Amino acid sequence: MARLEHVNVTVKDPDATAAMLGRLFGWKVRWAGGSIHGGRTVHVGEEHSYLAVYTGPPDTAQTEPDNSYTARGGLNHIGVVVDDLDEAEARVTAEGYKAHSHADYEPGKRFYFHEENGVEIEVICYA
Template identity: 30%
Template structure:
């Protein structure tokens, strides 16, 4: 079995990222971190998540993230599965985060997209079936 353990993002403001992902996933916490250098540039880094997966965050990022409406190479988005998409929407709204775009709901799946403070698009998806053929239907 292979599963994604973490994603590593270079950002300008780690604390803003913790606020965003903490609103989405309130059970996540700072697992550890420190200070170091990356190719001669100082940086603060930390791991924010739970016991099984996390986002590695490093600060001192430069420039803008890719234009999400453009066609540049780069990360388009990444996704998290949630058992209660409506509760996530409410937490995000209560924390002041707006939906960037609604997904394409089907009979067996619902999803929504946000843009985090660093400009990464994040999808949250809720599956309404345990049957893989229904969950993964692309018709």
């Protein structure tokens, strides 16, 4: 069984975007801090799912239009939580995808893969 955990989107100001989402939907900031590529991310949502709103360092904004981590409105990846990371990776590999960027850092273990449309999917296990 798998469930959608989060979507990560590049925005101009993650704190302002998180505040607006909180006002509109009653969502709470679950986490905020430094992130990939020297950027900043705010996780805003509810107990079981959230939107990660991200911005890169100021000097990269809009300079790489084909890079989702610098293009505003870019879809960075879709995160899916699983109970067994090894089993999930075996299924991903059996489908012909190549897992990459394996990591074991707070709050859990993860890997990524790109599906045939170019969408990056992050597979996470918190066990």
